[in-house]
Amino acid sequence: MTEFLQHLVNGLSVGTIYALIALGYTMVYGVLKLINFAHGDVYMVGAFSGYYIAHALGAGDRPTLPKALAVFVGSMVVCGALGAAIERFAYRPLRARPRLTALITAIGVSFLLEYGFQLPSFGLTTQPFPPGPTPRFFPQPFARVSWSLGGVELSNYDVVSFAVAFGFMLLLQLVVYRTRFGRAMRAVSFDAQVAGLMGINVNRVIAGTFVLGSVLASVAALLVAGSRPTINPLMGLMPGLKAFVAAVFGGIGNVPGAMVGGLVLGLAEEYVAGYLLSSYRDAIAFAILIVVLLVRPEGLFGRVRAEKV
């Protein structure tokens, strides 16, 4: 039983990360019908910007709450700006082109970030930038305190991580369903052309969606890097793909679906690795994708919308 509960704790902590990244995929797909494959790499940039800010503040030696907050906010700002820039320079010029063009561009942006970060350092900064392929070690944001509840190990990192992740998901829910921007976003998602005719600034809504998704990715990255401190330029690859699976599972384009999808995927992986065979851990995500596409292609919460011709 303790083992089962421990797996639950571990699975939720991985699942919340997938959920946060999946939200970015699903929102962008919602407004643009584009699968933004560079999203996993925005997550990687989130971890690295946190790393550089932490070093600039000297947070590695003496972690304090204001410094941790500065790292958090700073990294969110960097990622938000990156998301807006990617949308502006990579996707907007191609919006009128066939969807495949944008998809291939997304893969190009992903490679640009992954391999750009692996270039040798320019040597202009004290912390080498670009970082190169050697992993870096993320400084600990705050001291670790852990509790053993009847054999189940829980730490303040897990608690903070859950709280922050769920806090941001609630906030997103509020933004999407309770604000003018959210209403505009849903309108663009429903029909961008008509939304534009109704006076909604479609470009601004799409840019805002990218910013929102990228900020969530940076939150996910910092939560991961705080407790599992090695970061490298390819770290976004696997989580990105798995979060994509989570988004498809929940019904791509559907915000609550991405959250549920992420949590289910995290738990499924955890229980498969824990009780069956750990080599199947990565396989399970893609097995889920295949099953979903076969049985319910629109995903758990997705709605089938007739193609308008």
Next chain:
Amino acid sequence: MRIARALPLAVLALAGCPKQEAPAGPQPILFGHVGSMTGNEATFGDSTDKGIRLAVDEQNKRGGVKGRPLAVKTLDDQGKPEEAAVAATRLLTEDKATVLLGEVASSRSLAMAPIADLDKVPMVSPSSTNPRVTKDGAVTRPYVFRVCFIDPFQGTVMAKYARDTMKVSKVAILRDVGNDYSVGLADYFAAKFKELGGTIVADQSYKAGDQDFKAQLTAIKGKHPEAIYVPGYYTEVALIARQTRELGMQQPLMGGDGWDSSKLYEIAKGALDGSAFSNHYSHENPSPVIQDFVKAYQARYGSVPDGLAAAGYDAARIAIDAIQRAPEVSGPAIRDALAATKGFQGVTGVITIDADHNAVKPAVVLKIQDNAAHYATTINP
């Protein structure tokens, strides 16, 4: 348009210009080193390169080999087998290296070995321990050598240490499934450990680059082992050690020479205290051969040489020794001299190359205390 067409021509013309001839003097003998200078195992390549360069510079001070100076050219493979193959090809075709040195990781050496054989250039791996590096099926690769022991022996060493010194009988294994070295070592360890009367209570796996190992560790925890064998590379091992402690498990971890890096302690932050791993040498060994090397290395680089630096140093010295004994500086002649190496006094022990091109020599076990490795024991083959 005209400029666009003329440009490639100009480049061609420039490239075609005869290069400035090197100043008079004999042509240097080139060692091509393929190493992971960056990437997940960056300290492996870095340490090995430092060891190789130390050996080569010492020899150059003594007047080089056969009246010719030695030179080293290092290419980075970023820790990727496909890059190692590219680097080896470049060193052999572009730079005409006389001897190929590298790699540390078996997966990468396996990518280079067929290239060395094809070009008939001897390759000396300082520390790849997987048997398949020098043996392709039943056939020994003619041009591939190594100056370290192999995994059947390394696995046996830790199994013996676990049974005889640590006195444990229930061990769990956590292996890197995508890594030839890790899988081989885990298998040899398990076989010997069972033979010595122990039981393997769990056999879990991970993939290099994973960051979360808690699923596997929780499953291992439920089986109550007395120790966990993790034959991986230092980046993941350090994270595994931390997460083991985070799950409230106090068992010691055991591993192989892939642990040997200063980064291990930097990431693990004390989580590995009480753990042990097999290695090529210990810098604490008072033998004058080792202490002279440690002193020279420290004077030059300001850090204590790890096992991979020592293995790199030995690889270069064995190659130098073979070139000296070879009747001429050619691939086949150096290969024959390498194969005939007997009783060579290296830093990592007395090295004799056997029929399968492996070095036969003892291994040491290092125990981690206060976040640093200390000599525990030597185990002979």
